[in-house]
Amino acid sequence: MTENTNESVDEIMKISKIKFYDEDESAKRKDYLEWEEYFMGIAFLAAQRSKDPATQVGACIVDDDKKIVAIGYNGLPIKCSDDTFPWSKNSDDPLKNKYMYVCHAEVNAILNKNSIDVKGCTLYVALFPCNECSKIIIQSRIKEVVFCSDKHAEKPHTVASKRLLDAAGIKYRQFVPNHKKIIIDFDKINES
Ligand SMILES: Nc1nc(=O)n([C@H]2C[C@H](O)[C@@H](COP(=O)(O)O)O2)cc1CO
Numbered sequence: 001m002t003e004n005t006n007e008s009v010d011e012i013m014k015i016s017k018i019k020f021y022d023e024d025e026s027a028k029r030k031d032y033l034e035w036e037e038y039f040m041g042i043a044f045l046a047a048q049r050s051k052d053p054a055t056q057v058g059a060c061i062v063d064d065d066k067k068i069v070a071i072g073y074n075g076l077p078i079k080c081s082d083d084t085f086p087w088s089k090n091s092d093d094p095l096k097n098k099y100m101y102v103c104h105a106e107v108n109a110i111l112n113k114n115s116i117d118v119k120g121c122t123l124y125v126a127l128f129p130c131n132e133c134s135k136i137i138i139q140s141r142i143k144e145v146v147f148c149s150d151k152h153a154e155k156p157h158t159v160a161s162k163r164l165l166d167a168a169g170i171k172y173r174q175f176v177p178n179h180k181k182i183i184i185d186f187d188k189i190n191e192s
């Protein structure tokens with residue numbers, strides 16, 4: 001077995017920094033997505049599956065190895081038709097509004113996980129989770145929430161949600177993108 005002296009560590013560091021090219025054109029692309037932009041971008045892409053005409057929310061759950069273990073968006077429960085239940089939000093009759101029926105993106109992601117559980121994972125979500133989702137986030141042992149918008153910060157469901165997350169010791173923080181926009185252009189791949 002090689003002795004792990006300071007000298008050999010220096011040697012390893014030198015080797016790991018060797019470049020196998022000289023010219024600038026051979027360097028890697030600089031405009032790539034950071035991990036967090038990638039995960040939040042996936043949450044936003046999933047949101048595009050939502051049938052909610054007013055608010056489309058997506059969520060993406062990632063483990064410690066940066067593997068995506070779950071994706072979800074807001075929608076009706078299985079077998080409850082998108083065309084049978086209402087999508088309105090302002091009816092005086094609560095039964096004619098979407099709120100009684102829609103599953104939130106975070107809950108759908110947690111329930112759709114590909115892993116055994118989401119313990120220790122990070123949840124990326126477009127909107128700050130409501131109190132009902134936070135209960136499930138806590139119970140599923142997610143360790144951190146990264147949200148994009150906190151536009152309902154003043155509403156009771158967000159205040160209650162933060163109380164729950166704080167009490168449970170779950171960290172939450174706002175996503176700060178490098179790229180304000182991510183464009184998907186299906187034609188670009190055909191360019192030379
Ligand atoms: N964190 C969230 N995840 C979600 O999936 N939603 C969903 C539930 C509704 O379908 C919609 C909110 O309705 P509204 O903002 O148009 O009235 O977004 C909403 C929030 C905000 O708490």
Ligand SMILES: [Zn+2]
Binds near residue numbers: 131132133
């Ligand atoms: Zn919710």
